[in-house]
Amino acid sequence: MPRISGPDDxxxxxxxxxxxxxxxxxxxxxxxxxxxxxxxxxxxxxxxALDATQEALLALVRGLPRFxxxxxFATWSYRVATNTCLDELRRRRRRPVPVDELASTAANGMxxxxxxxxxxxxxxxxxxxxxxxRVAVVLRDVCALDYAEIAEVxxxxxxxxxxxxxxxxxxxxxQLAGNRDTPDDRQIPSA
Amino acid sequence: xxxxxxxxxxSAVLDGEATxxxxxxxxxxxxxxxxxxxxxxxxxxxxxxxxxxxSEQRDALIAAAVTSADARAEASAAASxxxxxxxxxxxRVLRVASIAAALxxxxxLVGAIAAISARDSRKAGSTAAGQAPASSAAVxxxxxxASPPSRDANSAAAADGGLAELGSFQTPxxxxxxxxxxxxxxxxxxxxxxAAPATTSSTGVTCGSRDxxxxxxxxxxxxxxxxxxxxxxxxxxxxxxVDFNCTVVFTRPL
Numbered sequence: 130m131p132r133i134s135g136p137d138d139x140x141x142x143x144x145x146x147x148x149x150x151x152x153x154x155x156x157x158x159x160x161x162x163x164x165x166x167x168x169x170x171x172x173x174x175x176x177x178a179l180d181a182t183q184e185a186l187l188a189l190v191r192g193l194p195r196f197x198x199x200x201x202f203a204t205w206s207y208r209v210a211t212n213t214c215l216d217e218l219r220r221r222r223r224r225p226v227p228v229d230e231l232a233s234t235a236a237n238g239m240x241x242x243x244x245x246x247x248x249x250x251x252x253x254x255x256x257x258x259x260x261x262x263r264v265a266v267v268l269r270d271v272c273a274l275d276y277a278e279i280a281e282v283x284x285x286x287x288x289x290x291x292x293x294x295x296x297x298x299x300x301x302x303x304q305l306a307g308n309r310d311t312p313d314d315r316q317i318p319s320a
Numbered sequence: 321x322x323x324x325x326x327x328x329x330x331s332a333v334l335d336g337e338a339t340x341x342x343x344x345x346x347x348x349x350x351x352x353x354x355x356x357x358x359x360x361x362x363x364x365x366x367x368x369x370x371x372x373x374x375s376e377q378r379d380a381l382i383a384a385a386v387t388s389a390d391a392r393a394e395a396s397a398a399a400s401x402x403x404x405x406x407x408x409x410x411x412r413v414l415r416v417a418s419i420a421a422a423l424x425x426x427x428x429l430v431g432a433i434a435a436i437s438a439r440d441s442r443k444a445g446s447t448a449a450g451q452a453p454a455s456s457a458a459v460x461x462x463x464x465x466a467s468p469p470s471r472d473a474n475s476a477a478a479a480d481g482g483l484a485e486l487g488s489f490q491t492p493x494x495x496x497x498x499x500x501x502x503x504x505x506x507x508x509x510x511x512x513x514x515a516a517p518a519t520t521s522s523t524g525v526t527c528g529s530r531d532x533x534x535x536x537x538x539x540x541x542x543x544x545x546x547x548x549x550x551x552x553x554x555x556x557x558x559x560x561x562v563d564f565n566c567t568v569v570f571t572r573p574l
Contacts, residue, residue, distance in 0.1 A: 148393065150386055157382045165378075166370045179373060179381070186385035191392070251365050269335060270366040276337050295331035296324065302362035 138202045146193055153193075157186055160203070163272060164189075164210045170267040171214040171260070173252040177221065185213040200281060207272065207282045211264055218260050254304035262297030269294050330355045334363060486539035486548060492561070492570050495541055499548055499559055500574065503535055541569060550574060 141159070144152030161182070168181035188209045196205055255263055268279045276294075280287045332338040333346045334356060346352040372378070486502065489495040534557065535550035541561065546569055549560045557574040 150390065153389055154382055154386050157385055158378075161378055161382060162372055165372060169370045170366070175371075175373075179377065182373075183381050183384065186381055187388050190385045190389045193389075251368060255366065266366060270363050271370070276335070291328055291332055291337065292324070294335070295328040298331055298359050298362050298366070299324075299327045301366060302358045305362055305365060306358070 139198075142193070142196065142198070142202050146196070153190070156202075157189070160189070160206050161186070163203075164206065166271050167207065167210050167267055168214050168217075170252075170255060170271045171211075171264060172217060172221075173256050177217060181210075181214050181217040184217065185210040188213050204278060204281050207268065207274070207278075208284075211268070211282060215260055215264065251301075254301045257304050258297045258300045262293045262300065265290055265293035266297035266301065270298075326352060326355065327359070330359055334359055483536055483538040483547070486537045488540040488543075490542055492541065492572075495539055495546075495548065495561065496559055496572065496574065498539070499535070499537070499550060502537065503550065503557070503574070544569070 138156070138159070141152050141156040145156050164185050165178060165182045168185060169175070169178035172178045172181050189206055192205075192209060196202065200208075255267070258266065265279060265283065268274045268282060269276075274282065276287045276290045279290045279294075283290065285293075329338065329342055330346055330352055333343050338346070346356060373381070484502075486495070486498050489498065532551045532553050533549060534552050535548070537548045539546055539548055539561075544563060546561045546563050549562065551558055551560070558571060559574040560571040561569040563569055
């Protein structure tokens, strides 16, 4: 699995902090795809993912002068992107849903009242997982961070990361299996 | 049936974050192994590749971010000119040092003035005492401390602390009477020992040259500090009273 930090990061970060636009652009290109993947899985659709990615890149630029290198730039960038995505999700919860979007969702077979789909895509499955569990799962399964790195990004102990990933992943598995019961209630098929 | 603890264990095994013992335990349990397969399927689904934005979209996002950095830099530069922190600190230190130096200079000046004043007082006293035998024949003892013949008139006037203090008077006549009482008899007093080339007030202002000064003293007239100068010319003594700005308060024959 690719490590989250590259050897070129340090030089690029230093140059970008010194005001080198070319270095800043190279740094952003280096991290753009990682940030977008995180945002895409966190937000569940392309439009919100683009918005969140834009906000995350802007936040990286704003925060770059204060980046002190205590963590790797990759870890810091994931932290910034994660916070941006969580903010985006909070804003979206407060945002009224357009009528045509509701109609479109209903037409696609979604149960509008419960938010559960008859046929769940991965985005729909992840959408049923609480953001704090979802982000742990996405950082692990999409961004390929290990537990220690996720713990650093989220600022929680590794044991908490392990628990959140298990819960989030179990919830996704339950949704994909068409079962909304909690793992406690679920019958494990016998071998 | 599995619980959250089992899911944590299985999930950790799936991620390679479990110990060898935990991994062996999972693979030894058919229920946990089945759960491992379920979670693996979920993991693989979540990890499915994400369709990335087009290159145009990506370029636009990055360009906007870079532009925001430039805009922030320009805004920051426009809002406040670059400040050299070290230079600002250096200026602050210099300002404090200047104030301290000024205070020290003032303190030193005050001390020097006090020392000079005290020295002149001592010098006047010792000079008068040393010349007393020469002048005592002509000048009454009461006039000796301020006896002009025994002093350099210029320096005596310059340091008012060295002049005799006649006291305070409400009217010019009282002052004149006091001066008369201090003066020696006319025939002797009419023999000036030297001329005062200039008379200087206590503020250091030269009041001009006076010939034949026979007596100088300090007094207070109606609450105003004054200098009393008695000069003799053609057998006539004249008293002149000036303030510390060399302004003549009054003058009259004595």
